[in-house]
Amino acid sequence: MDALNSPLNSISDEKSLNNSESQSQDMFPMTLLFDELSTQQQTQQTNASKGSPQEKCANPNPLFNSEKDDCLKRFERWSELDQTEFIEVLLSKMSHCQHSQINTYLKPMLQRDFISLLPKKGLDHVAENILSYLDAKSLCSAELVCKEWHRVISEGMLWKKLIEHKVRTDTLWNGLAKRRGWIKYLFKPPPNEQHPDHIFYRRLYPKIIQDIENTENNWRCGRHTLQKINCRSESSKGVYCLQYDDQKIVSGLRDNTIKVWDRNTLQCAKILTGHTGSVLCLQYDDKVIVSGSSDATVRVWDVKTGVMVNTLIHHCEAVLHLRFNNGMMVTCSKDRSIAVWDMASPTDIALRRVLVGHRAAVNVVDFDEKYIVSASGDRTIKVWNTSNCEFVRTLNGHKRGIACLQYRDRLVVSGSSDNTIRLWDIECGTCLRVLEGHEELVRCIRFDNKRIVSGAYDGKIKVWDLAAALDPRSPAGTLCLRTLVEHTGRVFRLQFDEFQIVSSSHDDTILIWDFLSSDPPSPHRSSCSPCSPSRTYTFVSK
Numbered sequence: 001m002d003a004l005n006s007p008l009n010s011i012s013d014e015k016s017l018n019n020s021e022s023q024s025q026d027m028f029p030m031t032l033l034f035d036e037l038s039t040q041q042q043t044q045q046t047n048a049s050k051g052s053p054q055e056k057c058a059n060p061n062p063l064f065n066s067e068k069d070d071c072l073k074r075f076e077r078w079s080e081l082d083q084t085e086f087i088e089v090l091l092s093k094m095s096h097c098q099h100s101q102i103n104t105y106l107k108p109m110l111q112r113d114f115i116s117l118l119p120k121k122g123l124d125h126v127a128e129n130i131l132s133y134l135d136a137k138s139l140c141s142a143e144l145v146c147k148e149w150h151r152v153i154s155e156g157m158l159w160k161k162l163i164e165h166k167v168r169t170d171t172l173w174n175g176l177a178k179r180r181g182w183i184k185y186l187f188k189p190p191p192n193e194q195h196p197d198h199i200f201y202r203r204l205y206p207k208i209i210q211d212i213e214n215t216e217n218n219w220r221c222g223r224h225t226l227q228k229i230n231c232r233s234e235s236s237k238g239v240y241c242l243q244y245d246d247q248k249i250v251s252g253l254r255d256n257t258i259k260v261w262d263r264n265t266l267q268c269a270k271i272l273t274g275h276t277g278s279v280l281c282l283q284y285d286d287k288v289i290v291s292g293s294s295d296a297t298v299r300v301w302d303v304k305t306g307v308m309v310n311t312l313i314h315h316c317e318a319v320l321h322l323r324f325n326n327g328m329m330v331t332c333s334k335d336r337s338i339a340v341w342d343m344a345s346p347t348d349i350a351l352r353r354v355l356v357g358h359r360a361a362v363n364v365v366d367f368d369e370k371y372i373v374s375a376s377g378d379r380t381i382k383v384w385n386t387s388n389c390e391f392v393r394t395l396n397g398h399k400r401g402i403a404c405l406q407y408r409d410r411l412v413v414s415g416s417s418d419n420t421i422r423l424w425d426i427e428c429g430t431c432l433r434v435l436e437g438h439e440e441l442v443r444c445i446r447f448d449n450k451r452i453v454s455g456a457y458d459g460k461i462k463v464w465d466l467a468a469a470l471d472p473r474s475p476a477g478t479l480c481l482r483t484l485v486e487h488t489g490r491v492f493r494l495q496f497d498e499f500q501i502v503s504s505s506h507d508d509t510i511l512i513w514d515f516l517s518s519d520p521p522s523p524h525r526s527s528c529s530p531c532s533p534s535r536t537y538t539f540v541s542k
Contacts, residue, residue, distance in 0.1 A: 116148040128156030136162060136205060159201040160186070163208070172498045176211060178246060179499060179516060211516075215499060218515040219451070219463065222482035229266050229510040231259065239504035241281050241493045250289060251504060252279030258291055258301070261510070272301055274308045281321045288346045290329065292319030298331055300346050309346050314339055321364045328386075330372055332362035338374050340389055353389040357382055366407040371426060375414055377401035383426060395424050397431045404445045413452055415442030421454055423469060433469045437462055437480050444493045444503075451481075455491030455503055460484065461513075486511055 061067070075083060091099065118127040131142060131153060139158060143150050153159070164186050166173040177183035182204060185196050218224060231239050233255055241252040248269065249261040258272035258279055277295030284290070288309070289301040298319055300310035317334035324330070329341040329349065338355035360377035367373065371392065372384040381395035381402060398416040405414040412424040421435035421442055440457035447453070452464040461484040468474040489507030496502070499516040 113146070113148075115152060116146065119148070119152065124152065124155070127152045128158065131156070132158055132161055134158075134162075136209075154198040157198055157201065159198060159205055163201060163205060172212060173208070175498050176208065176215075176516075180211070215516050220481050222463075222484065223515065224484075225514045226486060227266060227512040227514070229261055229512075230508065231504075231510060232508040237508065238278075238489070238492060238506040239508060239510055240278060242495065242502060242504045242510060243282060243284055244495060244502050249502060249510060250282060250284055251510060252282045252291060254278045256293070256295075258282065258289065260306070270306050272306045272308070274299055274301075274311075277318070280318060283322060283324060285324075290322060290324055292322045292331060294318040296333070298322065300349070302346070310349060312341070312349060314351060317361075320361060323366055325367075326369075328367075330365045330367050332365045332374060334361040336360060336362060336376070338362055338365060338372070338384075340372070355384055355389060355391075357391060360401065363401070363403050364405050366405060368407070371407070373405065373407040373412055373426065375402035375405045379416075381405065381412065381414060381424070383429075393429050395426075395429050395431070397422055397424075397434075403441055403443050406446055408447075411447075413445055413447050415445040415454055415456075417441040419456070421445060421452070421464075433472075433479075435464060435469060435479060436476070437483075440490075443491060446494060446496055448496075448498075451496075453494060453496050453501055455494045457490040459487045459489060459491060459505070461487075461491060461494065461501065461503060484513060486513075 075086070078086070091102075094102075115127050115130065118124065131139070131149075134142060139153065139162065143153055163173075167177045167183065167186060168174075177186065185200070229249070231251065231253060233253075238254040239251050240254060243250050244263070247263055249263060251259050251261065253259060256273070256275045256277060256279065258275075259268050260270040260272070261267065262269045272289070272291075275291065275293040275295055275297065277293045279291050279293050282289060282291040284303050287303055289303050290298060291301070292298050296313070296315050296317055296319060298312040298314075299308055300312075301308050312331075315331065315333035315335050315337065319331055319333050322329060322331040324341075324343060327343050329343050331339045331341070333339075336356070336358050338358075339351060340353040340355065342350050342352050344350070355372070355374070358374065358376035358378050358380070362374050362376045365372065365374045367386055370386055372386050372389070373381060374384070375381045379396070379398050379401055381398075383392040383395070384390065385392055395412070398414065398418055398420070400416055400418040402414050402416045405412055407426065410426050412426050413421060414424065415421050419436070419438050419440060419442065421438075423432040423435075424430065425432055435452070435454075438454065438456040438458055438460065442454055442456045444455040445452065447466055450466055452466050452469065453461065454464070455461045462480055463482045463484070464479050465474075465481055469479050484501070487503065487505040487507055487509065489505045491503055491505050494501055494503040499514065501513040502510065503513070504510050
């Protein structure tokens with residue numbers, strides 16, 4: 001028993017100690033240390049059983065520290081694998097209470113602030129890259145974690161990078177950056193001076209969010225500013241078609257001309273002449289303007305010079321609508337036919353196929369890489385395969401002729417002289433929803449990811465909630481967000497984006513409805529007033 005209770009380091013015989021060490025080298029080190037720890041545990045238990053309660057609360061073994069040091073020296077000489085295996089055996093000998101205490105001790109040891117550690121190893125760029133995946137809310141929280149995280153976010157210009165990512169991937173942000181002018185501070189190497197610095201972008205972000213929220217609220221409540229272009233001339237009695245961008249508005253008129261308007265001054269910058277009938281439809285890109293007319297021709301113009309470079313003669317009656325994209329053009333006519341063209345260049349345009357099937361004038365066409373969609377006065381929408389031009393299916397439902405449509409992804413939205421708008425699933429031909437509200441023929445319609453905007457012969461423009469329209473649970477009375485009334489004649493054509501609607505009418509005007517520039521509502525005024533507080537600026541063309 002005395003031998004059992006004697007500590008390992010109390011062996012006085014030098015020879016015995018040397019013999020003991022030589023034997024321990026021959027034994028598996030873990031077994032030896034475990035035996036020693038077991039001996040210590042028995043010694044502690046024996047001493048504890050003899051001691052008083054006060055002694056039990058104190059260290060029961062006065063030689064514990066020296067014994068512990070000896071064990072640690074042995075432990076440190078082992079490999080990591082041996083150390084791990086020993087700890088596993090040791091843990092198996094412990095009680096649940098001891099496991100809980102060890103777990104409490106281990107938890108903080110297992111936590112690592114790797115973001116703060118990376119810069120210390122010269123890996124600032126890795127820390128910045130990790131944090132760059134955070135959204136705005138998470139980035140705000142990350143700034144408050146510690147000074148080092150705040151430094152990484154600040155020096156890494158992560159708010160600037162977040163804004164740049166939004167501008168690259170979101171058309172709303174991209175348009176807002178251009179409209180507000182802060183795009184000039186993006187996509188450039190950080191300047192040598194401190195302006196604009198991290199604080200500039202940190203403060204810019206919430207202002208952008210507020211701008212977006214105000215714009216969305218303006219759409220819903222009908223708040224806008226209004227600009228008017230008066231296109232009236234001696235022979236003009238209507239603006240049949242238009243398209244716009246940030247620099248110009250291109251319009252087709254009943255007086256046989258195409259007029260190009262400067263967006264900044266709203267003055268006529270160019271007049272294209274050549275058609276001998278009303279210009280009923282047009283589309284342009286960065287190279288050409290393509291127009292269709294009641295003179296039955298399709299004409300191609302150089303978008304920069306306004307010079308006519310090609311004339312296509314195929315249809316035998318008025319060309320009512322056209323679309324072109326990626327080297328392909330589709331035209332439709334009062335002659336009930338649809339023509340598919342290959343556009344190798346502005347001067348090299350060849351007829352590929354003529355599609356016949358409608359029993360009345362084909363008023364509108366649209367297409368993508370999968371389908372060509374056409375609508376006619378015969379009350380039907382027909383779907384054709386784009387690659388081989390074969391007929392696919394007919395969409396039936398309108399009670400009178402169809403005047404307009406737009407097609408994107410699986411959704412087709414059409415407007416008719418039965419005064420309704422219909423939403424269709426093109427893949428199965430199902431009518432998803434009927435929108436009612438216009439009092440006369442629905443002449444033009446466009447939609448994006450949020451809204452449908454329609455114009456009709458009743459002179460009204462209506463804004464509809466697309467998501468609600470696609471939800472069968474939504475009541476019909478909640479679908480129309482706002483009705484805009486400014487035109488004094490039939491609305492012929494419109495186009496819109498996240499911030500504005502540009503519309504043309506039989507009243508010889510082009511109206512620009514701007515939902516971004518409107519002042520936020522007064523706290524003393526209802527957030528959605530029934531009357532739109534429009535400010536009108538009128539410019540008369542010379």
